Amino acid sequence: MSPRVLPVLPERPLPGHAVCLDLRTPPAGADDPEAAVRAALDVPQPGGERRFLVVDEADRLVAHQLLYERLSSYGPAHVVCLAVGARGERTLSRSLTLRPPSAGVLWVFDSTEDGVPGEAVLRPLVDVLSTPEVFDAVLRALGEVVHGVAVPAVRVLEHDLTDEARARAWRQAVEGLAGPDVPAGSISAEQVPGALALLLDEGVPRSLSGHRWLPPQGRAGAGLAACDAAVGEAVEGYHRIRGPAGLLTGAGRSVDLPADLERVTEELGRFRTAVADAFGAAGGTRLTAEHRGMLRDRGVELPELPREISRAGIVPALRDLTYDLIGKGLPLRSVAARLSALSARTAPVGSAARLARLDAICGPERLRRLGARHPFTAGGPRPVAFAVTGLLALLAGVWPVLGWVLGPAVGVLAAGLAHLMLRRRPNRSPDGRIDGGGATGAAPRLFGGLLGGLLGAGLGSFLDLPGWAPPVAAAVAVAAVVLLALRDWGRAVDEWWARADPEEAWRILREIQDLVVTTAVHDWLFAEVRHHCSAGAGAVAGLLRGLAETADAHGRPHAARKADRPEDGPQPAREGGAAPWSWEDWQDDGDGWGEGPEAWGDGTEDGLWSDPAGEAAGPAAPEPPPPHGAPDRDTGGPVDGPLSGPVPGWLERRYGDGGPALVDTLVGDLVAGTVLILDRCWAGIERDPGALARAGHEQRLSELLDETRLRLERDVAASPPPRYEGLGDPDALTSLAAFTDRSDRPDAARLTGVAADAVARLLLAEDDPGRTVALCGPEHLRLLSHDPLAARQVRFVPEAMRRGAAGDDIWRGTAEEVVWTGAGRHAGILRLVPLRTDVVHTVRAEEAGEP
Secondary structure (H helix, E strand, O other): OOOOOOOOOOOOOOOOOOEEEEOOOOOOOOOOHHHHHHHHHOOOOHHHOOEEEEEEEHHHOOOOHHHHHHOOOOOOOEEEEEEEEOOOOOOEEEEHHHOOOOEEEEEEEOOOOOOOOHHHHHHHHHHHHHOHHHHHHHHHHHOOOHHHEEEEEEEEEEEEEOHHHHHHHHHHHHHHHHOOOOOOOOOOHHHOOHHHHHHHOOOOOHHHOOOOOOOOOOHHHHHHHHHHHHHHHHHHHHHHHOOHHHHHOOHHHHOOHHHHHHHHHHHHHHHHHHHHHHHHHOOOOOOOHHHHHHHHHOOOOOOOOOOOOOHHHHHHHHHHHHHHHHHOOOOHHHHHHHHHHHHHHHOOOOHHHHHHHHHHHHOHHHHHHHOOOOOEEOOOOHHHHHHHHHHHHHHHHOOOOOHHHHHHHHHHHHHHHHHHHHHOOOOEOOOOOOEOOEEOOHHHHHHHHHHHHHHHHHHHHHOOOOOOHHHHHHHHHHHHHHHHHHHHHHHHHHHHHHHHOOOHHHHHHHHHHHHHHHHHHHHHHOHHHHHHHHHHHHHHHHHHHHHHHHHHHHOOOOOOOOOOOOOOOOOOOOOOOOOOOOHHHOOOOHHHOOOOHHHHOOOOOOHHHOOOOOOOOOOOEEOOOOOOOOOOOOOOOOOOOEEOOOOOOOEEEEEEOOOOOHHHHHHHHHHHHHHHHHOOOHHHHHHOHHHOOHHHHHHHHHHHHHHHHHHHHHHOOOOOOOOOOOOOOHHHHHHHHHHHOOOOOOOHHHHHOOOOHHHHHHHHOOOOHHHOEEOOOHHHHHHEOOOHHHOEEEEEEEHHHHOOHHHHHHOOOOOOOOEEEOOOOEEEEEEEEEEOOOOEEEEOOOOOOOO
């Protein structure tokens, strides 16, 4: 073949594929063939199936016998050798090691087309043969032909993405994984597992609902009891004094409401001081025995940590929350924002921070307002009192003669009752030590009663009333004065009590008790748990941000590639044997073999291969890595993608702009892999959140990104990710089984945007050898077997092309011998044409000069 300018092997071994190695003469400074064999043997192969695809020079097969034997040194191995022959070779010598059933040889001759380097012919062929399903089918077919040696004739379709579509899909997938920068999020108790909800809603676990946090024998408990008793005594005195007995009898003389209210204020202040002392004394991120003792001295009794929450349950709850947020489709940075909010809300701030809330509940201003002295006012508006009393006195004064006494007497009675209310007002201590002052309107009643009584007496002198009317009127007037006085007394006492509001102390006590319970639970009992939760959530948030940054670094645009796509359509087959051939062209007489192109057709392609959509097939070939351990390419460049330059005539490339399921599939693969990466971090967070090693997880994400991009380049992510083994906690991912199981893949058309109709037509076409192109020159055709039935054919199609609703129809009637490959972007036909029996020679070791 033409001098090698590009490598033909994949950049790195693909999982499950045959291990590829090149034993041809390496360039100066590259690894020798023995190093290539050693490197191939070090590549792990799953399931004990050892497959090797070897590219070698046809005239070196015997010389490399020991290298082929070494491939089986670790156990039975299957070898397919792609022997590259020169134009002048007419025989092939091989060792016993390359015989069926464990080995076979494909003899490829130098049939270089104009402008198509030999490596561009070998690279897609290596990609096809390294697929395990095709490898096994070819090896079985070689076992059925003479000597296990055949010349391949191929026709291959390649479905791939344009460079712009690949770069765009990769960028969108990485953005879907990492997400944009978001501000600090928010999180509520309803959005987190139960173990974390207890840390957010400031509630009390049910098992602690009956606990006595402030026992009566303690300092705070005694202050609470004294304040409660003081309020109770004040309420009892209020109920004794507000009735008729409080005004008309001496029942209220033993009641000292102002002193009771003063005592309430003092006891409430003492209780607040005791609670503030407890808040300021205890704190920190861990409740120790010393803290418990200090709180007990101050009257706060703490129980043991309740069964509803424990330090050991925090990390599993964080794990469930993280997986739940990821499972809802949130990108890494959004999940990190939620976890940062959780970390901030659960961070222990210490009980001293509750002092501000204590001041808001029972600060000096509220105590001053509770102990303030309020005046006692009774009798209502003074003009009304004057008019009502005058009217009642007028009724009593209509009694002839007696009315001159009874009328003014009603006024005196009303004024006397008003004065009595003033003397027995509830805001005045019996000894006069405390007096809030007051007014009851005695004077307006007195003057109104005198004036009304005199008018009534004068009016009664002129009225001729029945004998019973004046006594009744006088009785009604007296009763009305007394009842109105009692009503005014009750209303006035109630109004004063409402302004003083000593029962507010009970509300304050309840609020302080609730604050004490909240502080005891969340700042003291849960201190260590909250610290562990805050540190763990912060560590996971930081890890997710680091993973997002790592993903961003891998999501940068690919390096630009030159001349990836030609502007013209598919190039026609050229001279030198690349044109279709048929069995009818063969002749028994060697003199009949033509050397010019007229003996092999005009090189035009069959109509089957025309692009129905008018889409130009680009003459690109896969870009290989540097051979024999040369330096790796830039990580920003493409991996296993199409090369610049022409392609052989037997390879047709169809490029799509990406299907509707491509980005979602890539994002799903990346997110599922990230979840599996996070599975390794939880044990470290449980031990010490601050010592979480992010570098290792970021390295694993880099490997995940490289593997996903490799599958994007290799087969547009049609193959599922490799199965992840060694889960730290498989039960934790049970709820995400449907999310992390990526074995169910979309069909190829929804990934590439290219329909599989052309592939279906190729496989459903009649078995015509002319549809394939032999990888040999016209001068080599005389070396092939003349028996058309001796050839073997392998039809291969990626499994992704027959998935989906449309695939069931277009593949109906397909031959049963089609090989459905699990990965790859190539589909087509591989014919194995055997050689004549005298062309292949089997050489033993001693014949080859070996000891």
